[in-house]
Amino acid sequence: MYEGIVQDLIDELGRLPGIGPKSAQRIAFHILQTESFDTTRLAEILTVVRERVKFCQVCGNVSEQELCAICRDPRRNAAVICVVEEAKDVVAIERTREFRGLYHVLGGAISPIDGIGPDDLRIAQLLKRLASTEVTEVIIATDPNLEGEATATYLTRLLVQPGLRVTRLASGLPVGGDLEYADEVTLGRAFEGRRVVE
Amino acid sequence: MYEGIVQDLIDELGRLPGIGPKSAQRIAFHILQTESFDTTRLAEILTVVRERVKFCQVCGNVSEQELCAICRDPRRNAAVICVVEEAKDVVAIERTREFRGLYHVLGGAISPIDGIGPDDLRIAQLLKRLASTEVTEVIIATDPNLEGEATATYLTRLLVQPGLRVTRLASGLPVGGDLEYADEVTLGRAFEGRRVVE
Numbered sequence: 285m286y287e288g289i290v291q292d293l294i295d296e297l298g299r300l301p302g303i304g305p306k307s308a309q310r311i312a313f314h315i316l317q318t319e320s321f322d323t324t325r326l327a328e329i330l331t332v333v334r335e336r337v338k339f340c341q342v343c344g345n346v347s348e349q350e351l352c353a354i355c356r357d358p359r360r361n362a363a364v365i366c367v368v369e370e371a372k373d374v375v376a377i378e379r380t381r382e383f384r385g386l387y388h389v390l391g392g393a394i395s396p397i398d399g400i401g402p403d404d405l406r407i408a409q410l411l412k413r414l415a416s417t418e419v420t421e422v423i424i425a426t427d428p429n430l431e432g433e434a435t436a437t438y439l440t441r442l443l444v445q446p447g448l449r450v451t452r453l454a455s456g457l458p459v460g461g462d463l464e465y466a467d468e469v470t471l472g473r474a475f476e477g478r479r480v481v482e
Numbered sequence: 483m484y485e486g487i488v489q490d491l492i493d494e495l496g497r498l499p500g501i502g503p504k505s506a507q508r509i510a511f512h513i514l515q516t517e518s519f520d521t522t523r524l525a526e527i528l529t530v531v532r533e534r535v536k537f538c539q540v541c542g543n544v545s546e547q548e549l550c551a552i553c554r555d556p557r558r559n560a561a562v563i564c565v566v567e568e569a570k571d572v573v574a575i576e577r578t579r580e581f582r583g584l585y586h587v588l589g590g591a592i593s594p595i596d597g598i599g600p601d602d603l604r605i606a607q608l609l610k611r612l613a614s615t616e617v618t619e620v621i622i623a624t625d626p627n628l629e630g631e632a633t634a635t636y637l638t639r640l641l642v643q644p645g646l647r648v649t650r651l652a653s654g655l656p657v658g659g660d661l662e663y664a665d666e667v668t669l670g671r672a673f674e675g676r677r678v679v680e
Contacts, residue, residue, distance in 0.1 A: 285573045285576065285577070286544065286573065287544065287545055287546050287550070287551055288534070288546050289527060289530065289531050289534045289535060289546060290531070290535055290544050292527050293527050293528075293531050296520075296523060296524045296527055297524075299519065300509050300512060300513075300519075301508055301509060301512045302505055302508060302509070303509075307500055309570060309573075310499055310500060310570075311498050311499060311500070311501075313568070313569070313570060314498060314499045315498075315528070315531065315532075316531065316532065316535055316544070321497065321498075322494075323528045323529065323531065323532055324528075324529065325494060326494045326495075326525075326528055327524075327525040327526070327528035327529045328525070329487060329490050329491050329494055330491075330513070330521045330522075330524055330525035330528070331521065331522065331525045332487065333487050333488070333491050333513065333514065333521065334513075334514065334521055336486070336487045337487060337488055337514055346484065346485065346488050346514070347485055348485050348486050348487060352485070353485055370511070371511065372507060372508075372511060375483045375484065375507075378483065379483070
């Protein structure tokens, strides 16, 4: 509907996830009309970002070096590895400040419907890591959905061995939520995982 | 939370309208991980788009030439001008295929709260156009909200003169909507503007 490059910009923006035609149009006009928005800077970042970003050779997290900031940090506890699906999950867990161990990013979850099997994930690398380092606990922190649970079950079977604790993040009621709005599965899990009050 | 350039990308994307931190993160990882997404193309477009896009010298619509495609088209009826707030509105009206005249893009609406007065809009250019060409009707198609109505009222007072029809788009019930869900103002307007069924 627009002439030349404006339509090109709208089309390219519309290919980004979660951006429909209306949003793409709004963003395109914002870019065109807002002097303070630095188009050159975004263009420069886009040009170099793929070259500059590597994935950590140990854990698979995003990094600009061979090892990511977490794997490089000597203060982290190398005896505990938290297995997550995506690099985004690393950031989410870091934000809690609860965990001081290392990570392992699988790069997804087992999902037969999307054609993703165990061989498409960084599971072999995880086994190699466990064989070559002194790890006492693996925390499986895949998503609490169908694919994440399947991946967790698969990993648990694969990893269980004497001297290695394999744990899974607790399921239950979200803090700050209302009990009456919790779905049955979550509420069931909350019962299952109930704890003695001390 | 991320290292260097990944965080830069998330920050820049987060400055776009309607994109919060979570969406910016999702888009950034999509850009990083989706081979088929052409980062170079988006970067190239961003680099040239501001230079390439001019605004039509007559109507203010976006254009890559001095005159936009609509003002260049000899088949359009130059006697009718439809006044809109933004170039986006031109596209919305073109999509209806109901209008074959020309446009005039104001570049916004009168909004004292945002410090936008009549002098910040392309109103002088509209008056000049009306003085120098044979226009028989001006259709005011500003948004049906507070600012749009204020702009329409201002324009109507300014434009009314013998030999020039000044009209305003009809307000009423949206087609396909439910009467019971219409707000009182819209329903009131629909009554006000009721027509004899022939």
